[in-house]
Amino acid sequence: MTTPHIAAEQGAFAPLCLLPGDPLRAKFIADNFLDDAECVTSVRNMFGFTGTYKGKAVSVMGTGMGIPSCSIYATELVRHYGVKQLVRVGSCGAVQPQTNLHDIILAQGACTDSNVNRQRFRGFDFAAIADFDLLRKLVNEAERQAINTQVGNVFSADLFYQPDPTVLETFKRYGILGVEMEAAGLYAVAAEHGVSALTVLTVSDHIERGEAMDAEERQTGFSRMVKLTLDALV
Ligand SMILES: O=P(O)(O)O[C@H]1O[C@H](CO)[C@@H](O)[C@H]1O
Numbered sequence: 526m527t528t529p530h531i532a533a534e535q536g537a538f539a540p541l542c543l544l545p546g547d548p549l550r551a552k553f554i555a556d557n558f559l560d561d562a563e564c565v566t567s568v569r570n571m572f573g574f575t576g577t578y579k580g581k582a583v584s585v586m587g588t589g590m591g592i593p594s595c596s597i598y599a600t601e602l603v604r605h606y607g608v609k610q611l612v613r614v615g616s617c618g619a620v621q622p623q624t625n626l627h628d629i630i631l632a633q634g635a636c637t638d639s640n641v642n643r644q645r646f647r648g649f650d651f652a653a654i655a656d657f658d659l660l661r662k663l664v665n666e667a668e669r670q671a672i673n674t675q676v677g678n679v680f681s682a683d684l685f686y687q688p689d690p691t692v693l694e695t696f697k698r699y700g701i702l703g704v705e706m707e708a709a710g711l712y713a714v715a716a717e718h719g720v721s722a723l724t725v726l727t728v729s730d731h732i733e734r735g736e737a738m739d740a741e742e743r744q745t746g747f748s749r750m751v752k753l754t755l756d757a758l759v
């Protein structure tokens with residue numbers, strides 16, 4: 526049985542699924558990091574692939590942008606395809622002055638201006654946190670490979686184009702490391718279904734300084750994050 530948004534055979538996904546926002550990043554990851562990768566779904570051009578990394582099955586699938594889109598794919602992957610580890614590999618805008626382009630952020634927690642988690646959680650504020658075991662594995666592997674990471678809170682925004690730029694001052698004061706658009710929703714989907722989730726982010730731009738990666742830099746920077754994630758979790 527397929528789902529409204531994923532047309533794959535039962536058993537087509539591995540228990541570990543990497544989740545970039547961009548479906549073409551999913552293809553890039555499948556082409557460059559997985560052996561014997563096969564495209565298992567392409568509904569709406571939201572590509573999903575399964576292959577192996579160091580002999581172990583791994584899947585990768587795009588989620589689209591924003592919590593609603595990401596939540597659809599994460600929910601269907603868990604409910605219908607048995608995915609147990611949802612690991613977002615995304616990009617974010619940096620908030621803190623000491624953070625630079627290419628830095629890797631591990632989203633220990635995710636604040637949000639989205640209302641979706643309140644809808645799930647009876648109107649209460651849900652503390653959207655990463656799975657500790659996945660987080661610990663990333664931290665340990667990064668230390669082993671001497672890759673610097675920043676671990677802490679991110680902000681999952683509904684709006685990419687913030688109408689009130691002064692919100693950045695609040696983010697800065699509260700120690701938010703990066704702004705992206707999915708982690709808080711992904712963590713709540715995982716909690717609802719009793720599976721594990723983590724968000725690993727590469728800093729693609731610095732919001733205050735107006736710096737941004739060019740196309741080639743994006744690919745190189747994301748590759749470092751993807752390799753680290755796969756080495757840590759496979
Ligand atoms: O690069 P991805 O994973 O898509 O992540 C970030 O980029 C998109 C916005 O450009 C949002 O999805 C945001 O979370």
Ligand SMILES: O=c1cc[nH]c(=O)[nH]1
Pocket residue numbers: 616617618619685704705706729730732
């Ligand atoms: O969601 C995002 C992604 C990159 N940079 C941002 O400012 N926001």
